[in-house]
Amino acid sequence: MTGSLYEEVQHFYGRQMRHLDEGEVTEWAATFTEDGVFAANARPHPQEGRGAIEQGAREAAERLAAAGVQHRHWLGMLEVDEQPDGTVLARTYALIVATPKGGSAAVHLSCSCEDRLVRVAGELKVRHRQVYRDDLPA
Amino acid sequence: MTGSLYEEVQHFYGRQMRHLDEGEVTEWAATFTEDGVFAANARPHPQEGRGAIEQGAREAAERLAAAGVQHRHWLGMLEVDEQPDGTVLARTYALIVATPKGGSAAVHLSCSCEDRLVRVAGELKVRHRQVYRDDLPA
Amino acid sequence: MTGSLYEEVQHFYGRQMRHLDEGEVTEWAATFTEDGVFAANARPHPQEGRGAIEQGAREAAERLAAAGVQHRHWLGMLEVDEQPDGTVLARTYALIVATPKGGSAAVHLSCSCEDRLVRVAGELKVRHRQVYRDDLPA
Numbered sequence: 001m002t003g004s005l006y007e008e009v010q011h012f013y014g015r016q017m018r019h020l021d022e023g024e025v026t027e028w029a030a031t032f033t034e035d036g037v038f039a040a041n042a043r044p045h046p047q048e049g050r051g052a053i054e055q056g057a058r059e060a061a062e063r064l065a066a067a068g069v070q071h072r073h074w075l076g077m078l079e080v081d082e083q084p085d086g087t088v089l090a091r092t093y094a095l096i097v098a099t100p101k102g103g104s105a106a107v108h109l110s111c112s113c114e115d116r117l118v119r120v121a122g123e124l125k126v127r128h129r130q131v132y133r134d135d136l137p138a
Numbered sequence: 139m140t141g142s143l144y145e146e147v148q149h150f151y152g153r154q155m156r157h158l159d160e161g162e163v164t165e166w167a168a169t170f171t172e173d174g175v176f177a178a179n180a181r182p183h184p185q186e187g188r189g190a191i192e193q194g195a196r197e198a199a200e201r202l203a204a205a206g207v208q209h210r211h212w213l214g215m216l217e218v219d220e221q222p223d224g225t226v227l228a229r230t231y232a233l234i235v236a237t238p239k240g241g242s243a244a245v246h247l248s249c250s251c252e253d254r255l256v257r258v259a260g261e262l263k264v265r266h267r268q269v270y271r272d273d274l275p276a
Numbered sequence: 277m278t279g280s281l282y283e284e285v286q287h288f289y290g291r292q293m294r295h296l297d298e299g300e301v302t303e304w305a306a307t308f309t310e311d312g313v314f315a316a317n318a319r320p321h322p323q324e325g326r327g328a329i330e331q332g333a334r335e336a337a338e339r340l341a342a343a344g345v346q347h348r349h350w351l352g353m354l355e356v357d358e359q360p361d362g363t364v365l366a367r368t369y370a371l372i373v374a375t376p377k378g379g380s381a382a383v384h385l386s387c388s389c390e391d392r393l394v395r396v397a398g399e400l401k402v403r404h405r406q407v408y409r410d411d412l413p414a
Binding site: 003004007010011013014015017018070072073074075076097099100101102103104105106107 | 279280282283352353354355356367369371382383384385386388410411412413
Binding site: 141145214215216217218229231233245246247250272274275 | 279280283286290291293294346348350352373375376379380383
């Protein structure tokens with residue numbers, strides 16, 4: 001049987017964050033719409049468009065590789081709400097776990113995340129993501 | 139399509155714990171039955187009834203706000219078992235991540251949780267919750 | 277209604293890891309096929325067969341009990357892919373949280389996990405598990 005929207009979003013996040021953590025930055029960017037926006041309270045300006053999202057991920061991946069650190073992005077405590085306009089509001093908690101090669105794993109950041117998801121050619125994509133780091137002012 | 143009971147419980151926990159962590163203590167208390175009980179091996183007496191559960195959450199929320207700390211309650215590794223009497227036994231692991239404003243996120247507590255869920259007017263509610271902190275005697 | 281394969285795998289992992297963390301080593305071993313293999317980049321040789329898997333879990337459980345430490349294995353960020361040969365490839369992130377009695381919970385290890393699942397008499401079993409600790413060379 002085919003799963004529900006709730007499950008589809010869970011599965012989407014599994015694929016999406018694995019792309020990010022494995023440094024597959026083109027595949028990562030492709031999980032956003034062409035005009036997708038990635039905003040965060042940790043950044044003065046949002047990343048706007050797939051190109052900027054891919055570039056931001058590439059720089060982060062290079063920084064982590066140079067430092068010998070593996071990140072794992074966990075999304076959980078999912079709430080999914082279909083909106084009247086057909087988009088999907090998906091809210092999660094996000095936990096980033098960091099492990100240096102030869103070192104100890106530790107929680108790096110705790111955040112909440114609000115996504116506006118849309119369907120493009122049948123597949124879910126992020127049109128707008130807003131991440132709030134818990135340590136920074138909202 | 140409508141999801142399964144397993145998914146419904148996942149979704150319920152997403153809503154429930156977000157209410158708690160956002161300080162929405164009335165909405166939090168409303169996820170328990172009127173006569174709901176919240177027991178924990180960290181407390182000498184359980185919270186009995188929605189009023190006590192709301193009051194407990196309010197005091198905790200005020201304490202955290204005063205300290206400038208954000209908690210995130212993660213529930214995971216869910217097992218769901220429908221009981222012969224129509225109630226639902228839901229078992230989870232619970233992880234509390236704490237982040238002080240301007241500081242570093244860290245694991246605060248690791249627990250296991252056993253809920254007895256019932257349906258009230260179609261909606262899942264917790265009738266009995268038992269939390270066991272891993273650092274304390276069971 | 278019956279859930280999907282994705283949900284069945286989530287539920288399976290909830291049961292499986294609870295068995296491990298509760299020291300139910302026979303039940304843990306029974307979640308692998310008779311000829312199941314548990315490989316990890318932390319070990320020079322894989323555990324091969326249910327007997328070896330049970331023995332490895334028993335030794336770990338005894339070590340933890342002697343040290344007074346509770347482990348909680350979280351699996352998340354699940355991706356499920358049915359293979360042409362009827363097996364199921366399930367990929368997860370794994371987080372091990374450790375709590376000493378009377379002490380503080382902390383992240384112990386961060387890993388990724390690749391399982392080859394098969395159905396035996398209707399139930400999912402692990403035929404091959406490969407765990408990669410993030411702190412060690414892959």
